[in-house]
Amino acid sequence: MSKRRFLAAWLALIVLTSGAAAQDADIVLVNGKIVTVDDRFSIAQAMAIRGQRIVAVGTDGNVEKMKGPNTRIMDLAGRTVIPGLIDNHAHWIRAAEHDELRFDGVTSRAQALKLLADRVQTTPAGHWIVVLGGWSEEQFIDDARGFPRDELDRIAPNHPVVLQAIYDHSYLNSAAQTALKIDSATPDPPGGKIEKDAAGQPTGVVRGAGGVAFVAARIPLFDADAWLANTRKLVTYLNSLGVTAWLDAGGRGMGAKHYEPYRLLAERGELNVRVFWTSIRQPATPAQADVVIKEIAEQKPFQGNDYFDQVGWGESVYGPVTTQLLRTTSNTRPEDMAQYRRIAEALAAQGLYVNSHVEMEAAIDAFLDQHEAVNRVRPIKGLRWTFSHVDQVTDAQLERMKKLGMGAQVHSRPLIQGALMHKVHGEKAWDMPPFRRIQDSGIHWGLGSDATAVTTSNPFYTLSLAVTGEMVGGRKVNRQTISREEALIAHTRSNAWFLFQEGNIGSLTIGRYADLLVLDRDYLTVAEREIKEIRPLITMVGGKVVYEAPPR
Numbered sequence: 001m002s003k004r005r006f007l008a009a010w011l012a013l014i015v016l017t018s019g020a021a022a023q024d025a026d027i028v029l030v031n032g033k034i035v036t037v038d039d040r041f042s043i044a045q046a047m048a049i050r051g052q053r054i055v056a057v058g059t060d061g062n063v064e065k066m067k068g069p070n071t072r073i074m075d076l077a078g079r080t081v082i083p084g085l086i087d088n089h090a091h092w093i094r095a096a097e098h099d100e101l102r103f104d105g106v107t108s109r110a111q112a113l114k115l116l117a118d119r120v121q122t123t124p125a126g127h128w129i130v131v132l133g134g135w136s137e138e139q140f141i142d143d144a145r146g147f148p149r150d151e152l153d154r155i156a157p158n159h160p161v162v163l164q165a166i167y168d169h170s171y172l173n174s175a176a177q178t179a180l181k182i183d184s185a186t187p188d189p190p191g192g193k194i195e196k197d198a199a200g201q202p203t204g205v206v207r208g209a210g211g212v213a214f215v216a217a218r219i220p221l222f223d224a225d226a227w228l229a230n231t232r233k234l235v236t237y238l239n240s241l242g243v244t245a246w247l248d249a250g251g252r253g254m255g256a257k258h259y260e261p262y263r264l265l266a267e268r269g270e271l272n273v274r275v276f277w278t279s280i281r282q283p284a285t286p287a288q289a290d291v292v293i294k295e296i297a298e299q300k301p302f303q304g305n306d307y308f309d310q311v312g313w314g315e316s317v318y319g320p321v322t323t324q325l326l327r328t329t330s331n332t333r334p335e336d337m338a339q340y341r342r343i344a345e346a347l348a349a350q351g352l353y354v355n356s357h358v359e360m361e362a363a364i365d366a367f368l369d370q371h372e373a374v375n376r377v378r379p380i381k382g383l384r385w386t387f388s389h390v391d392q393v394t395d396a397q398l399e400r401m402k403k404l405g406m407g408a409q410v411h412s413r414p415l416i417q418g419a420l421m422h423k424v425h426g427e428k429a430w431d432m433p434p435f436r437r438i439q440d441s442g443i444h445w446g447l448g449s450d451a452t453a454v455t456t457s458n459p460f461y462t463l464s465l466a467v468t469g470e471m472v473g474g475r476k477v478n479r480q481t482i483s484r485e486e487a488l489i490a491h492t493r494s495n496a497w498f499l500f501q502e503g504n505i506g507s508l509t510i511g512r513y514a515d516l517l518v519l520d521r522d523y524l525t526v527a528e529r530e531i532k533e534i535r536p537l538i539t540m541v542g543g544k545v546v547y548e549a550p551p552r
């Protein structure tokens, strides 16, 4: 920051803090490098919190005036603080279905096997051990291979094990094959393939998106109590990675039982993260669309609170319309897009926010045609409609989106799938997604993960990809990189808008919730390659410490 800009920011902070010093603060953070991510990207030394919200930001001298006899002082010892990270597209509500083992950011196959062996030690025999996506063989630097059944059997002879890679294929041990009743007579599921050897016996590998769904749907679910415990555990894990809020895009088989634990925790004031979600329905025929259109007319979002609330609809609108990252063609037949438009018109009539999953250039045009047609009948500007993923979006498409008041949610899928994307899309993959082009277009946009099946849940990996263009294992796959400041804004302040929470979260400014991270190193100055290694020492949500790193 230039000297003049710094001075301007500093003067503004004095003005803002001077009015609020009448009452004592509950917590005062001093002696730090507080990256506020306000409109000027100001850096402050100190911050005061009263209740759940920030009441002062400025210099040590200024903020210390708010100390009272009961104020807790947190000496940051020069450490960097950033706003809590907000993910604009994750499937974490569903993730509480299972107590998953995760290979998030694990760059060695040997380490993955060790994690599995450790989990076997702490899990009663017969209980399932599952990894449901978020990793790929290409992330292992030592040995970029999957997991043969005999190797899994040696490590876990008495536990059913399923290791699912990037929503594409699953490795099963013998116990899992037996439990899932997969044998030589089992037919391939729709859209999937049960791999068999020369003798016709299943090998332990089930392939294809249909195969992933076939396996995942047969893993038993927990009862309500265990589910609640899982949800708490998952939220703590996310807090440890720096996540303080997200927009949940729903997913396969989602129902009331998935939302219940979060609703319950929010009601008790025990939900240590902010979860905003969109209703997902996947009508597959015009008659099913009729039913959904009736349901839309009854929708009343925004009936919750600042911890748990429905904000709208998505990411799937009409089932037969599909686009996929690892395919060059999309299913956007005119008769299906006509059904998409009917549903979109009903959503616009109800004044609902919509997030639509769409990746490829031709598909984005097909979706935009419908949105423009809807807008002529029922204006959508102001509803913040968004496209998710937009891996191939062009300048012309970004302009059309801007005219409709739309936003772009952009995700870190190349972290895991980058090598595969290059195989499928060739040279084009270097610009997928086009972070730089989207940033320069001036459209409202933000960063997210699409976790858990598709990517790692760690937001510092997403920031790392946007800044370095590198996969989890370090391979460069994207040339549309942006600055670390741009990436941080896209993962905080910009994302608050998609959650309809821009007045509450996204920057460390007076009046907003104290959702913040004290980092173990400085995001703004560490080597680019180290961004993905950054971990929070403390995570705070609404002025409450929800995570503290164990001492090293």
Ligand SMILES: [Zn+2]
Binding pocket: 315, 357, 358, 388, 389
């Ligand atoms: Zn999606």
